[in-house]
Amino acid sequence: DADVTQTPRNRITKTGKRIMLECSQTKGHDRMYWYRQDPGLGLRLIYYSFDVKDINKGEISDGYSVSRQAQAKFSLSLESAIPNQTALYFCATSDPNRDRGNEQFFGPGTRLTVL
Amino acid sequence: QQQVKQSPQSLIVQKGGISIINCAYENTAFDYFPWYQQFPGKGPALLIAIRPDVSEKKEGRFTISFNKSAKQFSLHIMDSQPGDSATYFCAASIEGSQGNLIFGKGTKLSVKP
Numbered sequence: 001d002a003d004v005t006q007t008p009r010n011r012i013t014k015t016g017k018r019i020m021l022e023c024s025q026t027k028g029h030d031r032m033y034w035y036r037q038d039p040g041l042g043l044r045l046i047y048y049s050f051d052v053k054d055i056n057k058g059e060i061s062d063g064y065s066v067s068r069q070a071q072a073k074f075s076l077s078l079e080s081a082i083p084n085q086t087a088l089y090f091c092a093t094s095d096p097n098r099d100r101g102n103e104q105f106f107g108p109g110t111r112l113t114v115l
Numbered sequence: 116q117q118q119v120k121q122s123p124q125s126l127i128v129q130k131g132g133i134s135i136i137n138c139a140y141e142n143t144a145f146d147y148f149p150w151y152q153q154f155p156g157k158g159p160a161l162l163i164a165i166r167p168d169v170s171e172k173k174e175g176r177f178t179i180s181f182n183k184s185a186k187q188f189s190l191h192i193m194d195s196q197p198g199d200s201a202t203y204f205c206a207a208s209i210e211g212s213q214g215n216l217i218f219g220k221g222t223k224l225s226v227k228p
Contacts, residue, residue, distance in 0.1 A: 040124065040220060042121075043159070043204060102215075104216060
C-alpha cells in the first residue's frame with residue numbers, strides 16, 4: 001500500500017464549484033504539505049501544516065483553504081474553482097527528526113481541470 | 116531572496132552521455148540541497164541530497180557538485196539511460212528549522228536510445 005494517498009486522482013469540474021482534494025498518510029509524519037505543479041513553474045507551496053493545530057499559508061494560498069482533520073489527513077479545498085486553478089496537485093509529508101532531515105514524501109497527485 | 120533558479124528547462128542527451136542540470140540560490144542560510152526525480156504520472160521522489168560541508172556527493176551514476184562560494188549546485192548523471200528520462204527538480208531549505216523546501220522550476224530530461 002502507498003504511504004501517501006490522494007483522492008481523487010483525476011477531477012473535472014466547472015467554474016464556481018466547490019472542490020475538495022483529500023490526502024492521507026500512513027507514515028506517521030507530523031508535517032504535511034499541499035503543492036500545485038504547472039508546466040514551467042515547478043512546484044509551488046499552497047499550504048503546510050506542522051501538526052494538527054498548526055496551519056500555515058504558503059506561496060500561493062489565495063483561492064484555497066485547508067483542513068487538518070487528524071495527523072494522517074490533510075484536505076485542500078477550492079471554495080469556488082476557476083479555470084486558472086487547473087493544475088496537478090500534490091500532497092507531501094515529512095518528519096524533520098528523520099536522518100534525512102527535510103526529505104518530503106509525495107503522493108501520486110490529483111489532476112484537476114476546471115472548465 | 117528565496118528563489119532557486121534551475122537550468123536548462125529541457126535537456127536531450129544520447130544514451131551513455133552525461134546529463135548536467137544546474138541550480139543557483141541566493142539565501143546563504145540554506146544548508147540542505149536535494150534533487151527530486153519525477154516520472155510521468157508520479158509524484159516527485161528524493162534522488163540525492165547534499166549539505167554544504169562537502170563539495171561533492173556521489174550515489175551510483177548520480178553526483179551532486181556543490182560550490183558554496185558561487186552559491187551553485189549541479190546534478191550530473193553519468194552514462195545516462197533511457198530510464199533516466201524524467202523531470203528533475205532541485206531544491207533548497209534550512210534543515211531542521213521550519214524552513215520549507217524551495218523548488219526550482221524543473222528540467223525535463225529525455226535520454227535518446
